[in-house]
Amino acid sequence: MKSNKKKIARKRTIFYLTWVLSIFIFLAGCGSSSPSQLHSADSQGTETVKEDLILAVGKTDIGMFDPKKGWGTHAQIRLTHSSLLTIDSELNFIGDLAESYTVSEDALTWTFPLRDDVKFSNGELVTAEDVKFTYEMLKEDGIKFDLSFVESIEVTDNTVVIRLLEPRSTFVSQLTEIGIVPEAHYDDSYSQNPIGSGPYQVVQYDDGQQIIMEYNPYWYGKEPQFKKLTLLLLEEDAALAAAKAGQADIVYVPPTFAEQKVNGMQLLAFESIDSRGIMLPTVPSGGKGRTNDKEVDAGNDVTSDLAIRQALNIGLDRQMLLDVALDGYGQKAYCLCDGLPWFNEETVIEDGDIEAAKKILSDGGWVDTDRDGIVEKNGLKAEFDMYFSSSDQLRSDLSLAVADQATEFGIKINLIGATWDEIYLKGKTGAVAWGGGRHHPHQLYTMNSSEVIDTGYNNMSNYKNPKVDEYLKKALNAVTQEEANKYWKLAQWDGETGFSGLGDAPIVWLLRVDHLYLANEKLNLGKQPIHSHGHEWALFGNITEWTWGN
Amino acid sequence: MPSLQEGFNARKRMLLLMAGSFGFLLVVLILSFGLSNDHLRLGAGGKNLAPSLEHWFGTDWLGRDMFTRTIKGLRLSLAVGAFTSLISVLIATVLGICAATFGKAVDTVISWLIDLFIGMPHLVFMVLICFIVGGGVQGIVLGISLTHWTALARVVRSEVLQIKTAEYIQVSKGLGRSAWFIARKHIMPAVFPQIMIGFLLMFPHVILHEAALTFLGFGLSPQTPAIGIILSEAMNHISTGKWWLVVFPGLLLVVVIKSFDSIGEQFRILMEPSSSNE
Numbered sequence: 079m080k081s082n083k084k085k086i087a088r089k090r091t092i093f094y095l096t097w098v099l100s101i102f103i104f105l106a107g108c109g110s111s112s113p114s115q116l117h118s119a120d121s122q123g124t125e126t127v128k129e130d131l132i133l134a135v136g137k138t139d140i141g142m143f144d145p146k147k148g149w150g151t152h153a154q155i156r157l158t159h160s161s162l163l164t165i166d167s168e169l170n171f172i173g174d175l176a177e178s179y180t181v182s183e184d185a186l187t188w189t190f191p192l193r194d195d196v197k198f199s200n201g202e203l204v205t206a207e208d209v210k211f212t213y214e215m216l217k218e219d220g221i222k223f224d225l226s227f228v229e230s231i232e233v234t235d236n237t238v239v240i241r242l243l244e245p246r247s248t249f250v251s252q253l254t255e256i257g258i259v260p261e262a263h264y265d266d267s268y269s270q271n272p273i274g275s276g277p278y279q280v281v282q283y284d285d286g287q288q289i290i291m292e293y294n295p296y297w298y299g300k301e302p303q304f305k306k307l308t309l310l311l312l313e314e315d316a317a318l319a320a321a322k323a324g325q326a327d328i329v330y331v332p333p334t335f336a337e338q339k340v341n342g343m344q345l346l347a348f349e350s351i352d353s354r355g356i357m358l359p360t361v362p363s364g365g366k367g368r369t370n371d372k373e374v375d376a377g378n379d380v381t382s383d384l385a386i387r388q389a390l391n392i393g394l395d396r397q398m399l400l401d402v403a404l405d406g407y408g409q410k411a412y413c414l415c416d417g418l419p420w421f422n423e424e425t426v427i428e429d430g431d432i433e434a435a436k437k438i439l440s441d442g443g444w445v446d447t448d449r450d451g452i453v454e455k456n457g458l459k460a461e462f463d464m465y466f467s468s469s470d471q472l473r474s475d476l477s478l479a480v481a482d483q484a485t486e487f488g489i490k491i492n493l494i495g496a497t498w499d500e501i502y503l504k505g506k507t508g509a510v511a512w513g514g515g516r517h518h519p520h521q522l523y524t525m526n527s528s529e530v531i532d533t534g535y536n537n538m539s540n541y542k543n544p545k546v547d548e549y550l551k552k553a554l555n556a557v558t559q560e561e562a563n564k565y566w567k568l569a570q571w572d573g574e575t576g577f578s579g580l581g582d583a584p585i586v587w588l589l590r591v592d593h594l595y596l597a598n599e600k601l602n603l604g605k606q607p608i609h610s611h612g613h614e615w616a617l618f619g620n621i622t623e624w625t626w627g628n
Numbered sequence: 629m630p631s632l633q634e635g636f637n638a639r640k641r642m643l644l645l646m647a648g649s650f651g652f653l654l655v656v657l658i659l660s661f662g663l664s665n666d667h668l669r670l671g672a673g674g675k676n677l678a679p680s681l682e683h684w685f686g687t688d689w690l691g692r693d694m695f696t697r698t699i700k701g702l703r704l705s706l707a708v709g710a711f712t713s714l715i716s717v718l719i720a721t722v723l724g725i726c727a728a729t730f731g732k733a734v735d736t737v738i739s740w741l742i743d744l745f746i747g748m749p750h751l752v753f754m755v756l757i758c759f760i761v762g763g764g765v766q767g768i769v770l771g772i773s774l775t776h777w778t779a780l781a782r783v784v785r786s787e788v789l790q791i792k793t794a795e796y797i798q799v800s801k802g803l804g805r806s807a808w809f810i811a812r813k814h815i816m817p818a819v820f821p822q823i824m825i826g827f828l829l830m831f832p833h834v835i836l837h838e839a840a841l842t843f844l845g846f847g848l849s850p851q852t853p854a855i856g857i858i859l860s861e862a863m864n865h866i867s868t869g870k871w872w873l874v875v876f877p878g879l880l881l882v883v884v885i886k887s888f889d890s891i892g893e894q895f896r897i898l899m900e901p902s903s904s905n906e
Contacts, residue, residue, distance in 0.1 A: 315864045334689045402670050482670045493849045
């Protein structure tokens with residue numbers, strides 16, 4: 079007994095020692111950070127023109143700087159790269175590398191005369207050959223950017239001519255997303271040593287810690303006021319703490335932090351097409367599929383039942399979700415593209431209708447026979463797992479709110495917080511708190527067409543509807559934007575079927591999230607276009623217009 | 629009982645303390661069943677309320693009542709604690725007695741096993757097991773119970789070794805009783821008090837580790853009220869000044885652990901009065 083007690087006593091001593099030690103380390107950490115805080119306050123006071131900005135706008139690790147790894151798929155490229163075209167604050171396509179562009183009558187030949195004064199950050203000219211190289215490299219890779227419809231890329235003088243196999247209505251937006259890389263310096267280690275022709279060049283990237291960018295002296299556009307950007311890759315609460323300590327000039331805040339007051343900072347809210355919804359597998363369990371080139375299990379017996387998906391679409395109260403999870407900082411969403419020219423307004427419904435949801439369920443054979451509040455069909459309970467990114471406060475809150483509301487009409491959702499790697503592995507077997515939203519309709523195709531099942535993380539729900547496929551194909555191959563928009567709308571709902579909540583609802587879209595930032599009062603972010611998915615990079619489209627008023 | 633002669637007051641105080649701790653735990657348990665799940669529903673109205681008469685522990689950023697969440701979380705802790713301690717004690721008893729009675733070879737193997745398990749850092753080992761099993765409650769139970777039996781197994785082993793040399797065991801052996809009979813009829817009753825105390829003292833330890841594992845987010849859904857989850861979620865909001873999300877659940881966890889600790893300690897002193905002056 080004595081030995082037992084001694085052992086416990088020793089354990090306790092170690093426990094206390096650990097505590098004291100950890101508190102000491104914690105204090106030491108605080109101590110070392112305060113001088114830098116003083117320093118930043120100093121420099122703010124004495125400088126007349128502020129040239130460096132410290133930002134904490136999110137933790138991002140998508141395809142660092144390499145288009146082949148996905149740099150550009152989340153509107154990231156504006157800081158570091160330039161592209162053939164870009165968009166202005168009214169979402170018009172304007173030239174970037176290309177001085178202008180012309181499209182032939184049959185929409186198969188695209189001609190881009192290039193500017194001749196554009197240089198990479200190492201001083202070398204950006205040539206038409208680099209453009210050709212970038213596009214051909216991505217076409218061959220075919221994973222992050224689908225360019226399979228490109229027939230040939232020809233270079234004459236300083237003009238790029240791209241010929242397509244078939245008309246492609248979303249090609250124009252891809253032209254704004256693909257950052258041009260230098261043929262001479264591009265290899266597999268490009269991420270470590272990225273050379274681009276954007277207004278900034280990456281001088282330091284510490285994986286998961288920070289990105290430091292400096293002004294690219296060869297930049298051909300308007301010279302930005304800020305010559306150095308330090309992007310701190312902080313968790314949301316750490317970012318808020320940094321803002322409170324005066325260590326950051328602009329930070330992203332989730333809606334739960336929106337009511338926080340920080341001295342000298344103001345809350346900026348930007349409307350976005352950044353949508354959130356629930357991705358629901360549409361095939362029964364037991365199958366296999368591929369996500370990001372890994373073989374994964376696919377299918378879910380509950381969510382593959384149409385009644386379940388439709389009940390969620392009509393039963394969930396979007397306004398309530400907005401109020402609970404977003405503190406009202408957002409808009410309701412019924413599709414991935416609400417408010418954009420290709421949105422079918424017929425899909426807007428009266429939601430939060432629990433009776434209607436119950437009716438859909440009982441018509442579909444789902445009844446609560448054992449009186450436990452959850453409906454069953456043939457002995458199968460209406461219960462499924464739903465994954466969400468555990469580092470994302472907003473998705474976590476939204477998932478909790480969705481699960482809470484779903485119990486009201488008899489669907490039980492078990493939430494699982496996970497990393498994105500785990501989510502991609504398990505995502506085809508359960509629901510996922512999904513997100514998306516771009517300045518172009520291409521995602522409608524990648525999320526709903528059966529042609530792209532098993533590539534990347536496209537069409538995670540393995541949704542297949544021949545009619546929708548046909549509309550999507552027609553929209554994609556449309557010669558004019560008007561024609562394309564007509565088919566995008568039909569694919570959502572044609573009166574009988576579609577991928578929207580009225581139809582098959584492979585993804586039940588719920589909300590559009592306002593992007594919220596706490597920014598220094600003196601910082602002027604210019605006129606921001608409506609934000610696309612990804613609060614980390616959506617800000618930087620007009621970086622050269624940012625100013626600091628003293 | 630010898631303690632009767634040593635001093636009635638000390639014993640009385642002990643019993644009072646024990647009764648107090650028991651009472652507190654009982655109240656927590658009863659409350660955890662009595663409180664309605666409706667308090668856990670999300671609501672836009674009652675978000676971020678500071679503690680008040682209506683919401684003793686305040687509400688969180690989604691409008692859930694923190695008192696209900698905390699109490700229900702403690703119930704999970706207690707259930708996991710009881711179940712896990714039981715498994716641990718079972719493993720410890722069986723292995724401890726086997727090591728001491730079934731000869732040198734078995735003893736060597738089991739001692740080696742104990743050393744192996746003690747040698748590995750608890751938390752890392754638990755996380756590992758939890759991960760392999762696939763998380764969730766069963767992952768936590770297995771993870772903790774497979775790592776917490778070692779100290780008790782050693783105690784049981786040495787106790788049994790000590791008893792084994794006692795005369796009545798020798799007599800029993802001389803009478804031709806089997807090792808199994810001796811283990812069951814002679815040794816078990818003698819080491820039972822040790823096991824009981826081991827069980828009670830393991831409880832607070834196990835609850836702390838359960839909180840640690842759920843804090844790290846091993847497989848429990850965020851809907852499940854669990855102390856660790858409550859604390860780790862509150863971490864994200866502490867910077868916004870919502871102190872009540874951390875203070876009350878943390879405090880209650882400490883009180884519950886201390887209650888168990890004192891029950892175990894008092895029980896030990898009652899059973900072994902000779903050690904009460906240590």
